[in-house]
Amino acid sequence: MTIAMNATMTAPRRPLKKRAQSAALWFTTFLLMVIMCVPGLWVVLSAFRPNREILAKPPIWVPTEITLGNFAKIFGFGAEQVGIPVTSYFMNSMVIALTSTVIALIIGMAGGYAFARYRFRFKGGIFLGLMLFRAVPGIALSLPVFMMWSRLGLIDTQMGLIIVYVSLNVPFTIWLIDGFFRQIPMSLSEAAQVDGCTRWQAFWKIEFPLARSGIAAAGVFAFLTSWNEYALASQLTRSTDSKTLPVGLMDFTAQFTIDWAGMCAMAVIIIVPALIMTFLVQKHLIAGLTFGGVKG
Amino acid sequence: MAGISLRGVEKHYGAVRVVHGIDLEIAHEEFVVLVGPSGCGKSTTLRMIAGLEDITGGEVHIGDRLVNDLPPRKRNISMVFQNYALYPHMNVRDNLGFGLKIAGQSPALITERVNEAAGILGLSELLDRTPAELSGGQRQRVAMGRAIVRHPDAFLFDEPLSNLDAKLRGQMRAEIKKLHQKVKTTVVYVTHDQVEAMTLADRIVVMRDGYIEQVGTPMEVFNHPVNTFVASFIGSPPMNMLPGVVTGGRVRLADGTSVPVPQRLTHAAHEGQSVLLGIRPDDICPVGHGLGETAEGTDLDLTVTLAEPLGMESLIYTSVAGQEIQAKLYGPRIVQPGETLSFRLALERAHLFDATTTRSLEVL
Amino acid sequence: MARILTTNRGKWTPVLLLMPAIVTMLFVVALPLIFSLYTSLTAYRLVRPETLWDFVWFRNYTRIFGDWDFWVAFGRTILFLTIALNLEFILGLGIALLIARITWGQRTLRTIMMFPMMFSPILVGFMFKFIFNDNIGILNNALQSLGLTDRAIPWLVDAKLAMFSIIFAEVWMSTSVFAILLLAGLFAMPRDPLEAAKVDGCNSWQVFRHITLPFIMPFAFIAMTIRSLDVARAYDIVHVMTGGGPAGRTELLWTMIARTGYSDARMGQANAMAYVSTILSILFTWYFYNKLMAARRYMGGVQ
Numbered sequence: 001m002t003i004a005m006n007a008t009m010t011a012p013r014r015p016l017k018k019r020a021q022s023a024a025l026w027f028t029t030f031l032l033m034v035i036m037c038v039p040g041l042w043v044v045l046s047a048f049r050p051n052r053e054i055l056a057k058p059p060i061w062v063p064t065e066i067t068l069g070n071f072a073k074i075f076g077f078g079a080e081q082v083g084i085p086v087t088s089y090f091m092n093s094m095v096i097a098l099t100s101t102v103i104a105l106i107i108g109m110a111g112g113y114a115f116a117r118y119r120f121r122f123k124g125g126i127f128l129g130l131m132l133f134r135a136v137p138g139i140a141l142s143l144p145v146f147m148m149w150s151r152l153g154l155i156d157t158q159m160g161l162i163i164v165y166v167s168l169n170v171p172f173t174i175w176l177i178d179g180f181f182r183q184i185p186m187s188l189s190e191a192a193q194v195d196g197c198t199r200w201q202a203f204w205k206i207e208f209p210l211a212r213s214g215i216a217a218a219g220v221f222a223f224l225t226s227w228n229e230y231a232l233a234s235q236l237t238r239s240t241d242s243k244t245l246p247v248g249l250m251d252f253t254a255q256f257t258i259d260w261a262g263m264c265a266m267a268v269i270i271i272v273p274a275l276i277m278t279f280l281v282q283k284h285l286i287a288g289l290t291f292g293g294v295k296g
Numbered sequence: 297m298a299g300i301s302l303r304g305v306e307k308h309y310g311a312v313r314v315v316h317g318i319d320l321e322i323a324h325e326e327f328v329v330l331v332g333p334s335g336c337g338k339s340t341t342l343r344m345i346a347g348l349e350d351i352t353g354g355e356v357h358i359g360d361r362l363v364n365d366l367p368p369r370k371r372n373i374s375m376v377f378q379n380y381a382l383y384p385h386m387n388v389r390d391n392l393g394f395g396l397k398i399a400g401q402s403p404a405l406i407t408e409r410v411n412e413a414a415g416i417l418g419l420s421e422l423l424d425r426t427p428a429e430l431s432g433g434q435r436q437r438v439a440m441g442r443a444i445v446r447h448p449d450a451f452l453f454d455e456p457l458s459n460l461d462a463k464l465r466g467q468m469r470a471e472i473k474k475l476h477q478k479v480k481t482t483v484v485y486v487t488h489d490q491v492e493a494m495t496l497a498d499r500i501v502v503m504r505d506g507y508i509e510q511v512g513t514p515m516e517v518f519n520h521p522v523n524t525f526v527a528s529f530i531g532s533p534p535m536n537m538l539p540g541v542v543t544g545g546r547v548r549l550a551d552g553t554s555v556p557v558p559q560r561l562t563h564a565a566h567e568g569q570s571v572l573l574g575i576r577p578d579d580i581c582p583v584g585h586g587l588g589e590t591a592e593g594t595d596l597d598l599t600v601t602l603a604e605p606l607g608m609e610s611l612i613y614t615s616v617a618g619q620e621i622q623a624k625l626y627g628p629r630i631v632q633p634g635e636t637l638s639f640r641l642a643l644e645r646a647h648l649f650d651a652t653t654t655r656s657l658e659v660l
Numbered sequence: 661m662a663r664i665l666t667t668n669r670g671k672w673t674p675v676l677l678l679m680p681a682i683v684t685m686l687f688v689v690a691l692p693l694i695f696s697l698y699t700s701l702t703a704y705r706l707v708r709p710e711t712l713w714d715f716v717w718f719r720n721y722t723r724i725f726g727d728w729d730f731w732v733a734f735g736r737t738i739l740f741l742t743i744a745l746n747l748e749f750i751l752g753l754g755i756a757l758l759i760a761r762i763t764w765g766q767r768t769l770r771t772i773m774m775f776p777m778m779f780s781p782i783l784v785g786f787m788f789k790f791i792f793n794d795n796i797g798i799l800n801n802a803l804q805s806l807g808l809t810d811r812a813i814p815w816l817v818d819a820k821l822a823m824f825s826i827i828f829a830e831v832w833m834s835t836s837v838f839a840i841l842l843l844a845g846l847f848a849m850p851r852d853p854l855e856a857a858k859v860d861g862c863n864s865w866q867v868f869r870h871i872t873l874p875f876i877m878p879f880a881f882i883a884m885t886i887r888s889l890d891v892a893r894a895y896d897i898v899h900v901m902t903g904g905g906p907a908g909r910t911e912l913l914w915t916m917i918a919r920t921g922y923s924d925a926r927m928g929q930a931n932a933m934a935y936v937s938t939i940l941s942i943l944f945t946w947y948f949y950n951k952l953m954a955a956r957r958y959m960g961g962v963q
Contacts, residue, residue, distance in 0.1 A: 029758060029769070036772055039787050039832070040779075042798055046790070059801040107680040114677035126678065128949060131885070133689040135945035137892030139914045140934035143921050144692035144699065167688035170681050172889070190348050191381035193368040195395035195442070199673075205398075209385050228780030230896040231914075235922065246782040250900055253786060260790060267783055274778040278771065 040271070047071070047264035054260045070265035074252075084255070086266060088240040089248035096158050096244060097226040100165035104173050104222045107166065109215060112177025113203070117186070127174075134171040138231030146235045156238040164232055169222040176221065180214030181207065220277045227273065245270045298359035298372075298449035298482055299324045300345060306353035307340050307506075314340050315506045317354065327476050327483040331493040332503035332529070338486045339454055341503075345484060346452050347371050358449055369398075374443035375452040379459060380435045382427040388414075388438050389423040395446045413441040416478065417471075433464050440475065450482040457492065469495055490530050494518070502526050519645075524654040527574050527647060533611065536580070536621040538573040539651060542566065547573050547648070549617035555594045558643045561657050570651035577611065579642040580623035587626060592643040598623075603631040614639070693938070700931035707925050720932035729908070730916070730933070737913040737937075740823070741891060744830045748887070749880065751831065752838025759839070760846045770843065777836045781896035788829040789901045792816050816902055819909040826910055829897050838883045845879030846872070878955035884948040891941060913937045 046054055048066050074086045114120075115127065145164060146155070154160030184207055192202035208215075230246040237243045243251075249266050256262060300322040307315040315337040322328045330338040343349040345356055347368035356363050363371050374395075383391050392413055393406045414420045417437040427435055436456060443451055453472075457465045473496055476483055487493060493500050494514045502509040502517065502525075510522045521527035527535045540547040542565045546554040555573070557565050565571065578587065583595065601620070602613035610625040623639055625631060648657040700721070703714045724730045759769050776784070791797050792815035803809045815825045849872065857867045895914035898904060904915030914937060921930030 025758065025761060029762060032755060032758070033769075033772060035832070036775065039791055040775065043787050043790060055796055057796075059796070059805065061805070107684060110677040111681040114674040118674035118677075120674045124953075126682070128946075130681065130685060131889070131949060132942050132945060133685045134889050135941045136689060136693065136938050137895070137914060137934070137941050139892060139895050139917050140696070140938045140941075141689065141692060143917070143927065143931055143934050144696035145688070147699065147927070148692055148695060164688055167684045170684055174681060185379065185381065187377045187379060187381040188383065190346075190368070191375065191377060191442075192383075192394070193348070194346060194373065194375045195446070196369045196398040198367070198369065201398065206383055224778055228778075228782070230780065230782045230899075231892070231918075246780050246896075249782055249786060253789070253900060260796065263786065264790070267786055270780055270783055274780070275775070278774050278778045 043264050043267050044271075046261060047268045049261060051259055051261035055258065070261045071269075074262055074265050074269075084248060084252050084266075085240050086245075086248065086269065089243055089245045090269065092158060092237075092240075092242055093227055093244040093246075096161050096165065096242075097223050099158075100162045100169060100226045101219050101222045103162070103166045104169035105215065105219050107170050108173030108177050108218060108222075111170070111174040113181055113207075115174065115178040116181035117189075130171040130174060134168070138168075138229070142232045142235045145232065149236060155236060156242050158242050160236055161233060161242060161244070164236065165226040165229065168229070168232075169225055172225075173218050173222050176218040177211070177215060180211045180218070183214075184210050216280070220280055224274055224277055227270075299326070300450055300482060300484065301357040302341070302345070302354065303357075304354035305341065305344060305351060305356060307337070307344060307349065308352045313506060315344075318508055320501060320508065320511065322482060322484065324482055325480045327485065327496060327498045328501060329485045329487060329493040329497035329499075330501045330503055331487055331490055332509075333488060335505070336503040337506040338488075338503050342452055342454055342484060342486045345450075346373060346375050372446075372449045373452055374446055374448040374450075375454065376436075376439045376443050376456045378455045380427075380439040380456075382435055382438055382442075384427050387424050387426050388419060388430075388441075391427070391438055392419075392423075392441050392445050395442065399446075409445045409447075413445045416444070416475070417441045432460050433468060436460065436468055437471070440472070444475075444479055448481065450484060453483065453485040453487075455487055457487070457489070465492075472496060491532065494530070500530075502529060520656070520658060521574075521647070522656050522659050524572060524574065524649045527649070527656070531576060533577050533622050535574045535576050535647075537649075538575075538616060538619060538621070540571055540573055540617075542569045542571055547571060549573070550619070551617040553596065553617050555596075555641060556592070556643065558646050558648065559592060560644070561648050564657040565648060571657070572649040572651055572654075574647035574649055575641060575643075576645070577622040577624045579645045580621070580639050581642075582612075582623075582625055582631075582637040583640050585625045585627045585629060586640060586642070590640060590642040590644065593640045594643055595638050595640050597636055598639050599636045600631055600633055602633055605630065696931045696934060696938075699928055700935050702928045704928040704931075705925050706927055711928075716928070720929045724929065724932055724936070729911075733908075733911045733913050733916045734936075736823075736911065740827060740830075740894070740912060744827050744834070744894070745884070745887065747827070747831050748835045748838050749883075751835045752883070753842055753880075755835065755839040756842035756846055759843055770840070773836050773839050773843075775836070776833050777840075779833065781833065781893045782900055784829055784833045785897035785900035788825060788832070788897075789816065792825050792901075817906055822902055822906075822910045826894075826898050826901055829901060830894050833897070834887060837887055838880070841879045841883040841886075842876055845876035848879075849875050878952065881948055881952040881955050885945060885952050888941065888945040888948050891944065892937070913940075 045063070047070055048068070049063050050065055050067055050069065053060050053063065053065065074084055076085065076087065115123065141164075149155050149160050152160075154163070188206050188210070189199070189202045192206045193199065197205065227244075228246060229244075230250065233244045233247050234250065237247055245266075249263065249270060252259075252263050252266055300320075302318050302320040302322075305315060305318040306313070318337075318341060320328075330341060332338050340349060344351050345358070347363065347366060347370075351364050358371055358373065383394065386394065389410055392410045396406045396409060410423075411420070414423060417440060419434070419437055419441055422430065422434060422438075427438070430438065439456070456472075457468055460468060469492060476496075485492075485496060497514055499511060499513055500517050501511050504525055510517055510526045512520070517526060517530050521530065521535075524537060528537070538549055540549040540554075542548075542557060543554070544567070545562065546556050547565075548554045581587065596616065598614040598616060600612055600614050603625075604611040604613075608626070608628060610629075610631060612623040612625055612631060613620060614623060615621060631637070649655065650657065699712070701715060701717055702712060703716045703719070704712045755773070759766060759773070762769065779787075791799050794800055794812040794814050794817065797815070799815065800812050803813065813821070815821050853871050853875075854867060857871050862870070892914055894912070895918070898910060898912055898915055899918070902910045904911040904919065913933065917930050917933045917937065920926050920933060924930075
């Protein structure tokens with residue numbers, strides 16, 4: 001009886017409450033999106049505006065002039081030459097990030113497969129060890145690495161940074177790839193072996209193709225880690241021989257403290273590859289992280 | 297020509313022994329079923345034959361080759377897995393031809409064999425589909441097709457029907473049997489379902505806790521189980537077991553009721569022996585509603601507790617000597633709980649098991 | 661008679677597969693850490709290389725532990741991390757719950773949620789340095805144009821506001837990690853226990869607290885573990901936004917290490933500080949990793 005009474009009592013109010021809830025939901029989401037997107041969008045917009053507009057007081061809200069001049073400037077073209085060789089930085093970042101990613105993936109695939117498919121002693125300990133090594137703060141690691149690399153002649157070389165970035169990426173790559181391989185039933189590899197494959201063949205013909213998208217996601221993640229890293233790069237590089245984009249941006253802000261438009265242009269160059277990668281990654285990254293993380 | 301021979305085969309995981317000294321000779325073209333409850337070691341034994349598990353002790357021979365140290369691909373066997381293990385990124389045709397391709401066979405031969413297998417299993421229309429687009433039964437058939445294209449020395453099945461619903465399971469059982477008649481090759485088949493074992497096997501191997509309990513044809517295992525485990529495991533509904541003591545040529549049950557010792561066992565049973573009287577529900581029927589004339593019948597008046605009608609037969613729950621037993625009634629008659637009927641026990645098909653050793657008195 | 665055979669096919673395979681990873685980590689992380697420990701026990705100054713052999717035992721450590729500025733920076737770092745991580749968790753949870761309720765355009769929302777994670781911390785720091793700039797930053801301009809204030813609010817200069825700004829930047833960057841993982845957790849949750857709880861008479865809050873929350877805790881721990889690996893990336897943000905200043909008002913452990921080691925060239929001392937921060941990070945990660953393992957075992961039983 002109480003149930004029936006409640007139903008009739010709330011029936012007329014229900015639609016209103018639901019609509020209010022829905023509105024609140026949408027408003028909060030909208031607010032969220034604004035906070036997420038506006039900072040980045042503002043920087044992107046400012047990159048296309050002349051610096052004097054950005055510095056203008058009172059502020060000019062609606063852009064009166066859109067220009068590519070900032071980009072031209074930082075790349076070294078056009079009337080205003082700027083002493084920041086962005087092209088070199090870009091190339092360094094690309095080479096270092098790509099190379100360290102490829103190496104980290106190879107090492108990560110081997111290690112991830114070992115964790116996913118085999119039982120061996122100290123397995124948990126080794127995994128924990130890899131994680132804890134990764135936990136060392138970049139700036140803390142940079143001190144001894146700087147000292148060591150000086151003696152080894154690796155300062156201001158691309159190779160020096162690549163080696164460090166490989167070790168930075170290996171633990172997480174192994175974690176991800178371990179998760180991806182676990183999603184592939186062992187019986188597939190066994191079926192292939194019964195069908196005539198050696199374990200090596202079974203891996204390349206069956207397990208690897210099936211884990212391919214996950215491995216690609218791990219690769220993108222490693223690329224981004226290398227592409228975005230600052231603390232180690234700032235100390236291990238000296239000149240355009242090896243300086244990367246994040247270091248370049250920091251130099252820029254220190255050197256040209258009021259050329260905001262130029263800085264924004266540089267920021268855009270750093271963002272764009274990252275954003276492209278985001279689209280490629282999303283679905284696979286979460287799948288690998290969570291399955292590897294929870295179901296073990 | 298390839299039979300399979302297991303001699304003293306053992307499997308240990310560290311200190312844990314999973315399979316103890318198995319001896320088994322499987323003849324060429326024979327269909328052998330390993331059956332038993334979960335954890336009895338049947339799958340482990342199968343995987344040792346396949347080469348997917350290391351053999352801790354003993355020898356496995358396929359044909360006349362000792363295969364202990366050979367990897368799976370060198371043993372010339374095929375396996376059908378419980379979850380089919382079809383390669384998800386290949387279509388049916390490529391799944392079927394994969395093994396031959398790895399072996400480096402010519403495309404012409406591959407096409408011929410693939411089409412042959414597809415024809416036998418009714419897959420010809422499905423060759424371009426991927427596993428994701430197939431139903432459970434179709435996937436099962438692709439798994440079997442993949443097994444037969446390579447013309448191996450033996451087929452190994454690891455609980456292939458467990459993932460199918462009951463109706464489909466029945467259909468696939470028949471298909472597997474037909475397939476074996478057509479493609480005459482040795483088969484080792486593992487299942488926990490005794491119905492599958494009974495219907496498919498030339499010989500059944502009943503296993504428990506890593507040991508072989510009994511090896512025999514379905515009828516042998518059904519009619520002459522060597523111990524209470526095999527007797528209870530094979531046959532559905534399971535055999536009734538009534539504890540009693542042999543007294544003066546009769547078996548005296550817990551409440552004093554007694555039945556004669558079956559004639560063929562009189563010399564084996566001795567006075568005062570604690571026994572279990574084993575009798576199947578099919579062999580306890582109300583008078584006039586049984587399966588035919590009984591040579592050694594004994595009648596008991598029992599009260600029905602529950603009746604489950606199954607159409608032309610009913611499963612009757614009643615109790616003897618304080619223990620609930622199941623009996624069968626053949627015919628369309630409805631029985632009510634509380635009715636007292638005269639049940640005839642066909643003692644010529646009853647068994648006596650020693651209560652301490654659980655072994656059948658027929659064997660001792 | 662049975663003979664005992666051990667076919668050791670592939671027994672060494674896992675070891676071989678893991679060798680490259682182990683060697684890399686030993687060479688690039690373990691070795692430097694040992695070197696760092698050694699250096700922290702010396703009075704090494706970069707400008708005078710011979711001081712590398714000048715062994716002073718624990719003098720650097722007693723110095724920093726007796727230094728008031730060090731403890732202030734340490735405390736500030738702990739405060740920073742505590743506030744930031746708690747905020748990230750709560751906000752991430754809220755966002756995840758929000759997105760889970762929305763059906764239309766959900767995919768787009770999830771993609772947008774991932775953006776902040778893909779930014780370099782230097783970029784994030786720069787972005788907010790730009791926005792929070794008291795002169796030309798969009799925030800002050802907007803506040804002034806809307807008439808809400810007539811002063812230039814010193815977001816990056818005033819002690820409390822500067823802390824707020826760097827925490828804001830850090831939370832902006834890393835909340836998505838929690839949001840995405842918790843969202844995945846919400847999606848992975850089976851419906852049955854929820855429905856059973858509702859039938860049993862629980863209201864929304866009770867369902868959330870007793871059913872939903874325990875289920876997604878493992879995902880929260882994954883997020884915590886991942887975050888604790890990268891907690892020091894906050895250094896990049898602070899370095900570019902305030903440089904630890906002005907006048908050390910936003911000095912965190914990491915900016916102090918950088919300054920002591922690279923600007924002041926007092927390597928021995930810097931390494932001592934670095935060791936403190938390393939141990940802090942490792943303990944942090946270990947703690948959450950254990951929680952993750954425990955939750956995994958628990959979930960293994962449930963699932």
